[in-house]
Amino acid sequence: RYFHLCKLPGRVMGIRLLRFTSVVIIVLLLVAGALTALLPNIKDDKLPNLRREPKPQSQSALDSFTLIMQTYNRTDLLLKLLNHYQAIPNLHKVIVVWNNIGEKTPEEMWNSLGPHPVPVVFKVQSVNRMRNRLQNFPELETKAVLMMDDDTLVSAHDLAFAFSVWQQFPEHIVGFVPRKHISTPSGVYSYGSFELQNPGFGNGDQYSMVLIGAAFFHTGYLEDFQRQPEAVYALIDETQNCDDIAMNFLVAKHTGKPSGVFVKPVDIRNLEKDTNSGYSGMWHRAEHLLQRSYCVNKLVNIYDGMPLKYSNIMISQFGFPNYANHKNKM
Amino acid sequence: RYFHLCKLPGRVMGIRLLRFTSVVIIVLLLVAGALTALLPNIKDDKLPNLRREPKPQSQSALDSFTLIMQTYNRTDLLLKLLNHYQAIPNLHKVIVVWNNIGEKTPEEMWNSLGPHPVPVVFKVQSVNRMRNRLQNFPELETKAVLMMDDDTLVSAHDLAFAFSVWQQFPEHIVGFVPRKHISTPSGVYSYGSFELQNPGFGNGDQYSMVLIGAAFFHTGYLEDFQRQPEAVYALIDETQNCDDIAMNFLVAKHTGKPSGVFVKPVDIRNLEKDTNSGYSGMWHRAEHLLQRSYCVNKLVNIYDGMPLKYSNIMISQFGFPNYANHKNKM
Numbered sequence: 221r222y223f224h225l226c227k228l229p230g231r232v233m234g235i236r237l238l239r240f241t242s243v244v245i246i247v248l249l250l251v252a253g254a255l256t257a258l259l260p261n262i263k264d265d266k267l268p269n270l271r272r273e274p275k276p277q278s279q280s281a282l283d284s285f286t287l288i289m290q291t292y293n294r295t296d297l298l299l300k301l302l303n304h305y306q307a308i309p310n311l312h313k314v315i316v317v318w319n320n321i322g323e324k325t326p327e328e329m330w331n332s333l334g335p336h337p338v339p340v341v342f343k344v345q346s347v348n349r350m351r352n353r354l355q356n357f358p359e360l361e362t363k364a365v366l367m368m369d370d371d372t373l374v375s376a377h378d379l380a381f382a383f384s385v386w387q388q389f390p391e392h393i394v395g396f397v398p399r400k401h402i403s404t405p406s407g408v409y410s411y412g413s414f415e416l417q418n419p420g421f422g423n424g425d426q427y428s429m430v431l432i433g434a435a436f437f438h439t440g441y442l443e444d445f446q447r448q449p450e451a452v453y454a455l456i457d458e459t460q461n462c463d464d465i466a467m468n469f470l471v472a473k474h475t476g477k478p479s480g481v482f483v484k485p486v487d488i489r490n491l492e493k494d495t496n497s498g499y500s501g502m503w504h505r506a507e508h509l510l511q512r513s514y515c516v517n518k519l520v521n522i523y524d525g526m527p528l529k530y531s532n533i534m535i536s537q538f539g540f541p542n543y544a545n546h547k548n549k550m
Numbered sequence: 551r552y553f554h555l556c557k558l559p560g561r562v563m564g565i566r567l568l569r570f571t572s573v574v575i576i577v578l579l580l581v582a583g584a585l586t587a588l589l590p591n592i593k594d595d596k597l598p599n600l601r602r603e604p605k606p607q608s609q610s611a612l613d614s615f616t617l618i619m620q621t622y623n624r625t626d627l628l629l630k631l632l633n634h635y636q637a638i639p640n641l642h643k644v645i646v647v648w649n650n651i652g653e654k655t656p657e658e659m660w661n662s663l664g665p666h667p668v669p670v671v672f673k674v675q676s677v678n679r680m681r682n683r684l685q686n687f688p689e690l691e692t693k694a695v696l697m698m699d700d701d702t703l704v705s706a707h708d709l710a711f712a713f714s715v716w717q718q719f720p721e722h723i724v725g726f727v728p729r730k731h732i733s734t735p736s737g738v739y740s741y742g743s744f745e746l747q748n749p750g751f752g753n754g755d756q757y758s759m760v761l762i763g764a765a766f767f768h769t770g771y772l773e774d775f776q777r778q779p780e781a782v783y784a785l786i787d788e789t790q791n792c793d794d795i796a797m798n799f800l801v802a803k804h805t806g807k808p809s810g811v812f813v814k815p816v817d818i819r820n821l822e823k824d825t826n827s828g829y830s831g832m833w834h835r836a837e838h839l840l841q842r843s844y845c846v847n848k849l850v851n852i853y854d855g856m857p858l859k860y861s862n863i864m865i866s867q868f869g870f871p872n873y874a875n876h877k878n879k880m
Contacts, residue, residue: 241571248578255585377753384752385863398868398876414874422714423707425869482868488878532869533715534876538728538812538862539755544744546728546864548818 284312285364285383285436290353292319293499295326297491298370302330305368306337309380312362314340317355319348350502351456351463356442363390365442369433371501375487381537382483386436389481393471395435396485398427401516401528409520411465411512419530426530429468430480434488437471444470451522455515461502462515469519469527478531486541614642615694615713615766620683622649623829625656627821628700632660635698636667639710642692644670647685649678680832681786681793686772693720695772699763701831705817711867712813716766719811723801725765728757728812731846731858739850741795741843749860756860759798760810764818767801774800781852785845791832792845799849799857808861816871 287305291298298316306314318325325342341359345352353367364386366379374396386394401409402416410416419426448470456463471479492501502508520526539545617635621628628646636644648655655672671689675682683697694716696709704726716724731739732746740746749756778800786793801809822831832838850856869875 237567237571241567241575244575245571245578248575248582252578252582252585255582380752381754381862388863414869414877418869418873422710423870424711424867425873427868482876484866484876485878532711532867533718534866534868536814536864536866537754538757538864539744539748540753540862543748543755546812546814547744548815 283387284310284362285366285386286312286360286362286439287314287366287368288317288353288357289314289368289370290317290319290350291370292348293497294370294492294495295320296497297495299326300491300494301368301370301373302340304373304376306340308366308376310383311338311366313338313359315357315359316340316342317353318342318344319352321345321348349457350460351453354442354445354463354467356446360439360442363439364436365439366436367432367434371490371492371495372434373489373491374434374485377537377540378483378485378487381540383436385481385483385535390438391471391475392478393430393432393435393437393468393480394483395430395432395437395480396483396488397431397434398480398482399429399431400425400427400530401429401526403526409513409516409526411509411516421530421532424532426532427480427482428472428478428528428530429465430482432464432467434485435480437467441467441471441474444474449522452519455518455522459511459515461508461511462519465512465515466519469523472527472529473523476529478529480531481533481535482531483535486537613717614640614692615696615716616642616690616692616769617644617696617698618647618683618687619644619698619700620647620649620680621700622678623827624700624822624825625650626827627825629656630821630824631698631700631703632670634703634706636670638696638706640713641668641696643668643689645687645689646670646672647683648672648674649682651675651678679787680790681783684772684775684793684797686776690769690772693769694766695769696766697762697764701820701822701825702764703819703821704764704815707867707870708813708815708817711870713766715811715813715865720768721801721805722808723760723762723765723767723798723810724813725760725762725767725810726813726815726818727761727764728810729759729761730755730757730860731759731856733856739843739846739856741839741846751860751862754862756862757810757812758802758808758858758860759795760812762794762797764815765810767797771797771801771804774804779852782849785848785852789841789845791838791841792849795842795845796849799853802857802859803853806859808859810861811863811865812861813865816867 287308289298289301289305302314302316305311316325325344327342330336330340330342341357343352343355343357343359364383366383368374378396382394382396386392399411399413400416400419401411402419403409414425418424419428445467448466452466456466468479505511536545617638619628619631619635632644632646635641646655655674657672660666660670660672671687673682673685673687673689694713696713698704708726712724712726716722729741729743730746730749731741732749733739744755748754749758775797778796782796786796798809835841866875
């Protein structure tokens with residue numbers, strides 16, 4: 221009997237202690253779990269995770285940008301523009317997306333005319349696709365991309381200023397060509413510019429897209445673009461158009477804000493009339509604008525909603541080119 | 551001997567279990583403590599804590615602003631401007647800071663000419679001080695303040711647009727009058743506008759202040775202003791000037807960014823020539839600008855450093871007043 225009684229207190233005490241401490245431990249684990257859920261999501265600018273970090277030794281990669289220029293059938297314009305753009309301040313590297321299938325790139329000639337201020341990489345494509353320029357090129361080391369059409373000349377002043385604006389708005393597409401969509405009573409959207417009716421938010425006009433053919437945006441969005449629904453790629457391939465509208469949808473969805481910030485260019489020119497190739501660019505096709513309205517509606521279907529938002533902010537450079545471009549009657 | 555052995559296992563087991571679970575509990579508490587430290591600091595726009603929350607029933611107080619107009623010896627202009635400003639969209643209330651010491655306010659006449667779109671409060675002052683307008687008035691219910699000089703007429707379009715811009719940049723002074731400081735080799739600062747040399751950051755000009763005599767800013771900064779070094783109040787009282795420079799110092803220190811965002815006004819007018827009072831405003835004093843340079847240097851002393859930062863962002867309204875004010879040669 222004594223034997224029983226000896227063991228009992230130990231076991232009982234042990235069991236009670238065990239129960240008590242188990243409860244305490246479980247409570248603490250639940251608290252810890254709750255706290256972990258409250259931790260901020262460690263993400264820098266609410267931007268997509270960059271798989272590629274800039275190399276630590278190239279400090280410049282953080283304060284510079286990569287120019288991506290896709291080219292088709294206008295090599296004379298390409299080379300003229302490369303001479304101009306290769307010297308833009310804060311340019312880190314140029315990536316030429318070579319859509320001239322089967323044709324040799326001008327790399328040899330380029331090298332023979334060196335040295336050049338920055339490296340230029342010719343990316344030979346296997347199929348002539350509009351969305352080739354939206355690949356997540358391994359050569360990208362900078363946080364920013366400057367994307368330019370191969371017939372668009374923007375002054376260095378404009379580009380330097382717009383880059384500084386992008387650095388203040390890194391989650392937006394900061395560029396020189398604003399466009400908008402409007403809604404109609406039937407629910408069908410239409411795409412256009414100033415010629416369309418204002419969306420009706422107060423006076424003045426609004427824009428809901430900034431075209432990527434002359435704009436800065438975060439490199440992370442190229443990575444993000446690789447993860448879109450297949451139907452988006454099919455749409456762009458079907459129309460050979462609308463990759464820029466798709467990018468605006470992507471950015472607007474990601475930020476919940478207007479996708480673009482419009483910087484009013486002082487000097488922007490279209491050089492297509494200067495080409496010897498006789499090729500005049502996709503936007504001359506009769507169906508070009510109708511296609512873009514079509515794309516807006518298709519993308520709304522694909523993304524199950526209209527993510528584009530309106531903005532009426534127009535940014536210019538203070539005191540440039542006129543040193544007092546802000547003076548008034550006061 | 552058996553007796554001893556009976557008790558022993560219980561005690562030993564109990565002690566070991568106790569030790570083990572104590573260690574586990576301590577570890578969990580440390581983990582919980584670490585997680586708590588990582589929790590985000592719950593603060594809205596990095597703005598000073600607003601003691602005054604807008605009354606829950608006035609939803610409009612969140613999307614509207616309070617006009618604060620200080621007035622001295624220009625009651626005719628005041629009343630003309632009140633007729634204009636009382637109808638601005640999103641205006642919640644007007645606070646008139648009555649610096650005409652010993653003189654009756656026009657409140658009776660104002661009431662006899664009612665009803666009015668918004669309440670107007672006349673705050674009688676005991677001393678004619680420039681910084682009277684920077685009090686933390688208990689009548690303030692909105693997050694935003696619009697501060698206007700009593701001789702400045704800004705169009706409703708400009709104000710409506712600038713308010714929408716402020717809502718996107720709530721920690722900045724968003725207004726229509728940009729100014730800058732420049733540094734000289736001697737280390738002495740000078741105050742001015744476009745007539746001064748550019749600070750030399752790239753091409754174009756820069757501004758480092760936006761004057762509060764025609765600007766929106768967060769109500770919390772008025773509260774913040776009450777907590778400045780005594781020397782700041784002494785400086786403003788001594789010069790009857792520079793309260794706006796002091797506010798820009800305050801905001802720049804608080805944000806670590808340029809204090810202001812400049813919105814280019816379409817229609818801003820100075821009405822002082824229209825007054826019957828013959829009073830022409832402080833800025834006509836011979837020493838006015840020299841005083842302001844003096845203030846910049848004094849404030850750098852008081853704050854032990856120069857917190858003002860430069861910006862060259864100039865914001866205009868897209869498509870207003872010209873529906874295609876963004877068109878270019880493209």
